[in-house]
Amino acid sequence: MLALRADTEPPIPQEISDITISFLKADRASLKNCGLVCRSWLLSSRCYLFQTIELDHSNIDTFSSLVVSTYSTIPPFVRRLKLAPGDRQGHRWFRRILPFLQFFKSVTWIALENLDWTWIKCPARSEFFSCFQSSLTELELKNLDFPMFRDVVDVVCESSSLVTISLTNISWTSGSPPLPLSSPASTDQSGSPRLPELKCPSLKKLIVRDCQIRPIFSWLLSHTSIPVIPSLEVGPISERDTMSFGRYLHSVNKGLLHLRMSFKTGGIDHACYADTRPIPNHSASEEPPIHDLTSQVVDQHQIDLEAAQKLYGPMEDELINLQGGTICDNLASLTGLRTLYLEAFIAHTDVERSSATVWAPRVVLSIKSLHLHTLTLDISLSRAGEVDAHPINWHLFDRILTEGRKERLKRVEVKYGGSIKHDAIKQLISSRWPVCQSTGKLHFISMGRSEAIGGRV
Numbered sequence: 001m002l003a004l005r006a007d008t009e010p011p012i013p014q015e016i017s018d019i020t021i022s023f024l025k026a027d028r029a030s031l032k033n034c035g036l037v038c039r040s041w042l043l044s045s046r047c048y049l050f051q052t053i054e055l056d057h058s059n060i061d062t063f064s065s066l067v068v069s070t071y072s073t074i075p076p077f078v079r080r081l082k083l084a085p086g087d088r089q090g091h092r093w094f095r096r097i098l099p100f101l102q103f104f105k106s107v108t109w110i111a112l113e114n115l116d117w118t119w120i121k122c123p124a125r126s127e128f129f130s131c132f133q134s135s136l137t138e139l140e141l142k143n144l145d146f147p148m149f150r151d152v153v154d155v156v157c158e159s160s161s162l163v164t165i166s167l168t169n170i171s172w173t174s175g176s177p178p179l180p181l182s183s184p185a186s187t188d189q190s191g192s193p194r195l196p197e198l199k200c201p202s203l204k205k206l207i208v209r210d211c212q213i214r215p216i217f218s219w220l221l222s223h224t225s226i227p228v229i230p231s232l233e234v235g236p237i238s239e240r241d242t243m244s245f246g247r248y249l250h251s252v253n254k255g256l257l258h259l260r261m262s263f264k265t266g267g268i269d270h271a272c273y274a275d276t277r278p279i280p281n282h283s284a285s286e287e288p289p290i291h292d293l294t295s296q297v298v299d300q301h302q303i304d305l306e307a308a309q310k311l312y313g314p315m316e317d318e319l320i321n322l323q324g325g326t327i328c329d330n331l332a333s334l335t336g337l338r339t340l341y342l343e344a345f346i347a348h349t350d351v352e353r354s355s356a357t358v359w360a361p362r363v364v365l366s367i368k369s370l371h372l373h374t375l376t377l378d379i380s381l382s383r384a385g386e387v388d389a390h391p392i393n394w395h396l397f398d399r400i401l402t403e404g405r406k407e408r409l410k411r412v413e414v415k416y417g418g419s420i421k422h423d424a425i426k427q428l429i430s431s432r433w434p435v436c437q438s439t440g441k442l443h444f445i446s447m448g449r450s451e452a453i454g455g456r457v
Contacts, residue, residue, distance in 0.1 A: 231258040357392055383419075413445055
């Protein structure tokens with residue numbers, strides 16, 4: 001049979017080409033070769049080649065010359081833009097790049113790193129965010145210095161379409177808000193104008209790492225209507241953070257679905273339990289807000305909770321007595337929680353930094369959600385013997401993971417890092433939590449790898 005001539009062969013459907021090229025999204029060399037095949041493959045490959053752009057001191061001039069060219073077709077493909085000058089004094093670099101950002105109309109994710117915001121003047125700030133207001137859904141700020149906390153709030157409030165906000169190692173000199181103790185007013189307790197409120201109805205996730213946690217949650221609590229954010233990653237939490245953070249948890253109660261936490265070194269004792277009253281966001285003559293845990297609204301959710309308390313209450317009380325402490329009412333109010341992630345469960349031989357002995361048992365015991373299906377504990381070990389430095393009541397923790405409401409857990413994930421081998425960590429933890437292992441819910445995941453390599457997925 002004669003082969004069809006190239007110009008008479010039926011073309012490959014574009015959908016098939018797109019799917020094929022999508023498998024090469026992490027292979028930049030192959031993507032570049034795909035771009036040489038034909039025009040349709042060029043467009044498909046560029047979706048991945050230029051999806052994420054990282055700009056710093058070394059490549060800003062070259063990239064700018066490509067973008068301003070009349071023939072440039074790169075900007076429409078850029079979805080994620082990382083701006084990271086080489087040092088914290090990159091304000092001059094920032095001002096240089098501003099004129100070129102107007103070309104990126106399709107960016108949905110912005111990461112801004114290593115800047116002293118003090119040197120960025122108001123016109124430049126406004127120009128920067130005006131470039132992305134219509135498309136931006138994810139904002140990540142890392143290693144930034146601000147003159148005042150108000151400046152942090154102004155940046156976060158620039159876009160109303162944000163789905164994710166991430167604040168990592170953010171610092172400011174002054175202007176932290178006090179913990180609100182009364183209903184919102186036009187000024188705060190110091191007489192200064194109130195901070196602007198977050199206007200992101202689609203916000204689903206807030207990450208606060210290595211920052212002053214208390215001012216951020218005090219600001220959220222000061223809102224006329226406290227924003228309910230379904231997913232939180234917060235840490236490390238110190239004793240001075242527990243009141244504002246705990247009050248926020250109590251205010252959002254069943255609206256919080258995913259929680260990830262880490263704790264600062266040293267014992268925080270019972271600071272979490274010092275004041276479990278919900279933050280009053282109304283006058284004395286008004287009815288409590290609808291998100292208050294003491295609301296008299298009776299729904300199926302409340303009926304299920306009461307039934308669960310009758311069923312599991314006595315057993316959980318026994319575990320609490322064996323633990324020798326009390327539970328946190330703020331965490332107990334998270335009755336809609338789906339996933340819980342506790343960082344630094346075991347951190348090598350650092351007993352102070354590890355949460356396994358004090359924090360983790362109390363936190364897990366405090367969770368009363370009937371919807372909790374996944375608990376993740378991260379462990380860093382160089383060898384199995386390092387766990388002996390931690391006075392962990394393994395038998396009690398095994399019971400905590402498998403009795404009471406926790407018998408409904410679907411997965412207990414041990415996420416491990418360090419130089420310890422998979423078989424070693426699996427044997428070590430499985431032998432200490434035999435009941436949890438026998439239920440089939442114990443899984444082991446290597447940090448840095450997306451697939452679970454222990455247990456069934």
